[in-house]
Amino acid sequence: MTQFYVTEVRPHGERSTVGLFYTREEAAAIVRQLESLPGKHGCRYVISTTLPTPAEGER
C-alpha cells in the first residue's frame, strides 16, 4: 500500500511532519482541514510518498 506523508511548511520555512496516511484522499482531506484554520494561515502543505527525512540543519 502506498504511504502518504503530510508535511507542514511554515511561513519561515520550518517543516513539521503532520503524519502518515494510507490513502491520498485521507491525506488530502487532512490538508484541506488544516488549510481552513485561521491559525495555519501562511502555512503550506506537501503530500509526499517518501519519508520526509529532516535536513542536516533540522536534526
Place this chain on the structure above:
Amino acid sequence: MPTRRDEARTSRRRAGDNGFRGTIMQGTTPRRLQGMADPLLASMVRAMGLGESPQFAARSPQVMAYVNRWLENGKHRDGAVNPSPVFPDGVAADDPVALARLIKATATELGADLVGICRLRPAMIDLGVDLPHDFVVATVVHEAYDVVIEGYAAVEEEAMRVYAEVSDIATRLAAFVRHLGYPALAHHNGGSCVQAIPVFHHAGFGELGKHGSLITEQYAAGFRPSFVTTTMPLAEDQPRSFGVQEFCLHCTICMKNCPGDAIPNEYVLTDGVKRWLTDLEKCYPYSRLRKEYCHLCVDVCPFNARPYAETYKAFMKQQRQLGYGTPKS
C-alpha cells in the same frame, strides 16, 4: 459537548461547552480513528473477508466489563459547574500554584501514579475540534510489568483494566474541578479529543521513543493515560528530557523484536520532536488482525530496566532464546 448546529455550520466539533468562559482553541492534530472506524484497519479486515477485527471479536467477558466501564464513564465527561464553590483552607480560587497542588493531590488520591499539568496548545487537540479550555491535566496509571510480559491474554486484560481505571480517575477529577466552579471535561477511552503525546511531552512525563509510545523514567511506556481539560488556572510543569530520543537513535531492540518489522529506523520531525512513524499496515496483522494483543515493542524496551531490573533481565533472556521475535502466525 458538540452540537449539531455547530457541525452543520462549520463541520467542526465543539467540546466542553458547559459553563464556557475560556478562549476557544482550534485543534490541529489528526486523530487516527479507533476500531473499525479506522479506514486502514477496516480495509484490512474486509480483505480477510471479515466484518470485525478478530481481536475485538475474541474479547473475554472480563475485558468487555472494562470496556463497558469506560463507555459508561463516557456519558459523564461533562456536567454542570458549581455556581457557589467553596475552596479548602489556604487555596484561593485564582492561585494557580495552590490549585495545581490541590488537583495533583486529588488525582493521586483517586489513584493516579503520575500527574502533570500544562497549558493547552492547538497541537494537543484533535483536528476539527474546538475546545474552550486553557489547561490540561494528564493522569497516568502504570501497568504491572510482570503481568504484561506473561503473554497476550494477560497484556490485553491488564491494559484494559488500566484504561478503565484511568477513565474513572478523569471522570471524578473533572467533576471535582467543576465542583470548584470551573468548567472541566474528562478525556479517556470513552471519549476524548486530547492528543496524548504532545501533552505528555509538555507536562514533563518524558520523551517519545522509537516504538511510538512515550517513555517515562518511572514506568517506561507501560502505562495508560486520561486527561481533564479546564479553564481553571493552573501552574504548569515543564518538558523534561532524560536522554530517550538520543538513546533511540542508537538502539534497535524494539525494531528487532517487532514481529511485523513495523518500526522504522528513520524518523521525521514534528515541532522539533523526533517521531518514528510505525507502519500500521505491518503492525496491524499482529496487533489487530489476530486474536492476540501485541505489546512487544513496549515490553522489550531497555527503559523498563530502570524500574523493573530483574524482571526485565529475565524477560529479555527468554526473548533471546526465542530468537528475538514472536511467532509470525
